[in-house]
Amino acid sequence: MGTSFVLLTDALHACVVGVVITDALQEDHPIVYANPAFERLTGFRQADILGRNCRFLQGDEHEQPGVAEIREAIKEGQSVTVVLRNYRRDGTLFHNELTLSPVRNAAGQVTHYLGFQNDVTTREEARQSAAQSARVLSSTLDRVTDGVTSLDQDGVITYVNGSGAAIAGRTPTDLVGHRLIDVFPTAPLTPLGQSILRARDASSPQRETAFSSEIQKWVEVTTYPAEDGVSVITRDVTEHHQAQVALQRSEQRVSRIFAASPMPVALTRLSDRVFLDVNPAFEDLTGYIRDELIGQPASELNLWVDDTERLNALREMANGNTARKRTVSLRGKSGQIYDCFVSFVPIEIAGDPCVISLVQDMTNENRARRAMEESEERYRQLATDLQRTLDMSLDLITSFDAEGRFLTASASSTEILGYTPQELIGRPYQELVHPDDREVTAREDDLITGGTPTTAFQNRYFRKNGTVVWLEWAAVVLPGDPNMYCVARDITHRLSSEMRIRELNSGLQHQVRQLNGMRDIDQAISSGMDFSSRCA
Numbered sequence: 001m002g003t004s005f006v007l008l009t010d011a012l013h014a015c016v017v018g019v020v021i022t023d024a025l026q027e028d029h030p031i032v033y034a035n036p037a038f039e040r041l042t043g044f045r046q047a048d049i050l051g052r053n054c055r056f057l058q059g060d061e062h063e064q065p066g067v068a069e070i071r072e073a074i075k076e077g078q079s080v081t082v083v084l085r086n087y088r089r090d091g092t093l094f095h096n097e098l099t100l101s102p103v104r105n106a107a108g109q110v111t112h113y114l115g116f117q118n119d120v121t122t123r124e125e126a127r128q129s130a131a132q133s134a135r136v137l138s139s140t141l142d143r144v145t146d147g148v149t150s151l152d153q154d155g156v157i158t159y160v161n162g163s164g165a166a167i168a169g170r171t172p173t174d175l176v177g178h179r180l181i182d183v184f185p186t187a188p189l190t191p192l193g194q195s196i197l198r199a200r201d202a203s204s205p206q207r208e209t210a211f212s213s214e215i216q217k218w219v220e221v222t223t224y225p226a227e228d229g230v231s232v233i234t235r236d237v238t239e240h241h242q243a244q245v246a247l248q249r250s251e252q253r254v255s256r257i258f259a260a261s262p263m264p265v266a267l268t269r270l271s272d273r274v275f276l277d278v279n280p281a282f283e284d285l286t287g288y289i290r291d292e293l294i295g296q297p298a299s300e301l302n303l304w305v306d307d308t309e310r311l312n313a314l315r316e317m318a319n320g321n322t323a324r325k326r327t328v329s330l331r332g333k334s335g336q337i338y339d340c341f342v343s344f345v346p347i348e349i350a351g352d353p354c355v356i357s358l359v360q361d362m363t364n365e366n367r368a369r370r371a372m373e374e375s376e377e378r379y380r381q382l383a384t385d386l387q388r389t390l391d392m393s394l395d396l397i398t399s400f401d402a403e404g405r406f407l408t409a410s411a412s413s414t415e416i417l418g419y420t421p422q423e424l425i426g427r428p429y430q431e432l433v434h435p436d437d438r439e440v441t442a443r444e445d446d447l448i449t450g451g452t453p454t455t456a457f458q459n460r461y462f463r464k465n466g467t468v469v470w471l472e473w474a475a476v477v478l479p480g481d482p483n484m485y486c487v488a489r490d491i492t493h494r495l496s497s498e499m500r501i502r503e504l505n506s507g508l509q510h511q512v513r514q515l516n517g518m519r520d521i522d523q524a525i526s527s528g529m530d531f532s533s534r535c536a
Helices: 002-013 036-042 054-058 065-076 121-143 162-167 191-202 238-244 256-260 280-286 307-318 363-391 413-417 435-449 492-526 531-535
Strands: 018-023 031-034 080-087 093-104 110-119 147-152 157-160 206-212 217-226 229-236 265-269 275-278 323-331 337-349 352-361 396-400 406-409 454-462 468-477 484-490
Touching (some): 018 036, 036 110, 093 121, 147 162, 191 206, 238 492, 435 468, 468 492
Antiparallel strands (some): 206 217, 265 275, 337 352, 468 484
16 A cells, blocks of 8 residues: 555544554454554554454454444445444453444455444443333333323323233223223213313322223222323222333545545645545535535635634644644534534645544534433433332332342332331341241242242231231342332231131121021921930
8 A cells, every 4th residue: 555555544643533454465354553542442552453353352252243244244345333342451341333444456356444443332331221221110110010101181191001001901002192082982971080180170189989880990090280291090999999898435535545434534735725635424524525625725615613723723734733633613515513523634745735634523422412411311300200100109119139128119118117218228128027927038039039020929017116017019120130129019908808708707607507506406396306315
């Protein structure tokens, strides 16, 4: 590649992203060049990596999905962009957005590959965190034994969890997107439907317990007004009631690397500041085609939002300095403003002082960051709203860490156990379990942490005042999450009722046996039987 290669490696030396060049004509594509940004990104010095294949950055993770894409792209002589899990020299993990671009000789043979490396760890971790939060929120709602339903101002169901759908005898798919009145035509005429309408119109919580003839269940409905409709907490109280009664493809002049770069790159003459060449990525960024730029000074095109930035950079160029990673604002042909990092590298072409401008468009990243911040704020608000909603449940909704300590507890803990959530958090739950139930509770804990969810486990807990309460638990451990997510219902009154019924049945049976005995005696007397001799 000769002089052109030297000039471009000099230019890449100032690039703000990591860049390596590999020799495609040698076995295993050894690295023949790495810029300082790559050294800063990975912690490896150029002397440590020359002659090696870039896969050493993968550590032991050579079967990542992106690796197969790289193999296929190299096999076909094509460009590719993937995100890989890579490791720095000190062993720390970072997510590397890698773009590979082939460099061909005059005969069209791929002779080298350019590798552009960009650390997107923050973006990937934020994405994974958001996904995990969404999974946890969704899973938590799906584990709640109460039905949770959201209706907009028009009565359209916008969300329903699994319990809510099950109580209605439907699936979430059957309900979401439909108006409540279309699914349950007589709802507005029932006491339950009337309570939902009252909450929406009066903007105050409403609670109603009534028998629903459409689902043949006794249902307790608590409705809370919201800005965009209402939230409805539904509980099947049938059992309780009976017991009580979810830079590519274009030409270039400086070198093939210039055109292959995914970064916008421009070549200008220092003396008159006119464009000598631009790559396709620069065209894409600015909206100008190459012919509109060549021979034109940047000042006449009004590319710089703040001309002071351009003049400061030119003064540094005149002194033979390199202006690295300047934060600038560029104006495209359409008038759109782009937030950019620009590095200016002085070079000579045919004895003429020139400047290579390497541009990193940060507009989408800044927009994505702002969107992520807004998304995180929405998730925080959602979490707050969810906690508020969960605190409205009469069941105890809680989670435990791997050591069996309370991580979270809903407000109903005060009603069920006599402890506030703050008094429970950090405390081992086994301290509250009745001594006679601790062994069976530990065995159930092992089953749940081993991957077997429970839906109706019963044990006894001590309340703060020393009395005993019976709880029925539903619990699960999510894959890759050491914490246990649980919902507990107070069944003390139900069990007491069942025991009282059994006692009454037993007494009734005893009375029946006594009556049968008396009937036998009466029949014996009536028949004239010598009863005394039979008893002797």
